[in-house]
Amino acid sequence: MNRFKKSKYLIIVFVTVLAVSVLLVTTYSSAIVTKLGDGISLVDRIVQKPFQWFDAFKSDLGHLTQTYNENESLKKQLYQLEVESNQSQRLKTENEQLRQLLEMKSKLQATKTLAADVIMRAPVSWKQELTIDAGSSKGVSENMLAIANGGLIGSVSTVEEHSTTVNLLTNTENSDKISVKILHGSTEIYGIIVGYDKETELLKISQLNSNSDISAGDKVTTGGLGNFNIKDIPVGEVVATTHSSDYLTREVTVKLSADTKDLHVVELVGNS
Numbered sequence: 001m002n003r004f005k006k007s008k009y010l011i012i013v014f015v016t017v018l019a020v021s022v023l024l025v026t027t028y029s030s031a032i033v034t035k036l037g038d039g040i041s042l043v044d045r046i047v048q049k050p051f052q053w054f055d056a057f058k059s060d061l062g063h064l065t066q067t068y069n070e071n072e073s074l075k076k077q078l079y080q081l082e083v084e085s086n087q088s089q090r091l092k093t094e095n096e097q098l099r100q101l102l103e104m105k106s107k108l109q110a111t112k113t114l115a116a117d118v119i120m121r122a123p124v125s126w127k128q129e130l131t132i133d134a135g136s137s138k139g140v141s142e143n144m145l146a147i148a149n150g151g152l153i154g155s156v157s158t159v160e161e162h163s164t165t166v167n168l169l170t171n172t173e174n175s176d177k178i179s180v181k182i183l184h185g186s187t188e189i190y191g192i193i194v195g196y197d198k199e200t201e202l203l204k205i206s207q208l209n210s211n212s213d214i215s216a217g218d219k220v221t222t223g224g225l226g227n228f229n230i231k232d233i234p235v236g237e238v239v240a241t242t243h244s245s246d247y248l249t250r251e252v253t254v255k256l257s258a259d260t261k262d263l264h265v266v267e268l269v270g271n272s
Contacts, residue, residue: 110230110269118263127170132266135162143227144270151234151257170260172196179223180235187212190223202239202253214241220254230269
């Protein structure tokens, strides 16, 4: 009987020790697992960080590339619109200049006329000369006058086989001696173009053949005398008349009829 009680007691102690041991092991293992889980989570975050940064960078780069491509596309579209607009405006200007030339051509007594496009006008000599795409092969000669934008703009200077240089009235060193006619009422006063004042942008006429009155607003046309023998081409309008110090000569300043700033088409006129 005592042996049985002793065995029972040992079993209870054993079970109790086993239970406590299991409990301790379980609690300790749980702590280890928790710590281990925290460590793995930290490592995972550290490992994932560069990939997350790279994904964000790749996304930003994609947006940047898309924005750049859109910007370039818009630039091309804008450039194309500007080109088309400029071409349209140029065509309108050329058409208007051609209409003016046709109207003037029908009024002039010229046996030889020729229309040509302006192909070169250098900035350094913008007011001195321009080049057109017609030359001796098309019948251009050095005694022809150039008209555009409703009036006289200059005269033929140098003739090549396929091109011609036109000396403009706005050339301050103009020495072509084109004859002009000033209309004062029913009176006609002849003179010579002697230069151009770039400060006032006015043409200068001198060597007048008469002392008759000349007033501001009097019309000026080509005289048809000398080498350039086409008359009645509009030249401009009188602005003022000045006398030399000895009152022996007069100089007339004239505002040009034609706008020489924007020239696309030029008509050459002359008599064979």
